[in-house]
Amino acid sequence: MTPLRQKMIRAMDLKNLSHHTRRAYLAAVNGLAKHYKQSPETITNEMIEDYLLYLKNEKGNAPASCCLVLTGLRFFYKHILDQQIDVGFSLTKTPRKLPTVLTKEQVWKTISAPKNLKHRLILMTTYAAGLRVGEVRRLKPDHIDSQRMLIKVVDGKGRKDRYTMLSKKLLKELRHYYKACRPQAYLFPSTYKKNKNKPLSYETVRSIYEKARKKVGVKNGDGIHTLRHSFATHLLEAGYDIRKIQVLLGHSRLSTTMIYLHVSRETLSKVPSPLDLMDINHASKEDSTHGPGHQT
Incomplete structure (x- = not known):
């Protein structure tokens, strides 16, 4: 070094x-x-x-x-060098892209794809609790609060702790996983013997998701963060309050969570087109009454 x-x-x-x-x-x-x-x-x-x-x-x-x-x-x-660098590179004209969201069927196929029990539980936990990659990596067995049905997220983005939901289905699967694998320091530890008390790497977790997605033929949704996007959007489509979703995701600002309003099919489908609001028959009668050459 x-x-x-x-x-x-x-x-x-x-x-x-x-x-x-x-x-x-x-x-x-x-x-x-x-x-x-x-x-x-x-x-x-x-x-x-x-x-x-x-x-x-x-x-x-x-x-x-x-x-x-x-x-x-x-x-x-x-x-380190006690120097200021003057570089004119900025993000002033960067377009904000909407997140990619999978359907519930695509999510289920993806998280069910791995034959490896630990890999399957990593994907299921990421989606069920809306976690970031770093958050699911650092989960420990004592972060699973089955009494209150909560998962404690320690040292999340911005070095903040928070609680998110614990799914009943996930808890059942986690208990089966715990009996089979007996994790110690971390819920999903590294597979290498010399690193058995360390969490899996970012690259390994991302690879698990990508292999599962491609295995079942899901072509969209690059990156495991797609599961977190899908978590938020599916809750929104189910009718849950966006402020509660904000807390579950650990967003500091509501505006960050609001982006899921733009990708929610349920939200968008409930807004009618102005064309559908028109009374076509009534409008046609008015036009025929006025006749040609009528000025308003």
């Missing part, structure tokens, strides 16, 4: 950054250094701009991904 990397890890630890943020920031600096095959200390602002344009135009990275790289680089140059 290089001295610069050690200093950056220490700085991120002092800032109490989340594990996900640390990984992203380290990857940003590492990617820049590998691209130019030289130390970040010798890289100029213009070279950083060229690298971001390379990521956007040639690699096809989304503007949000490029900005995350830039945020990581700014952290490194400010806190």
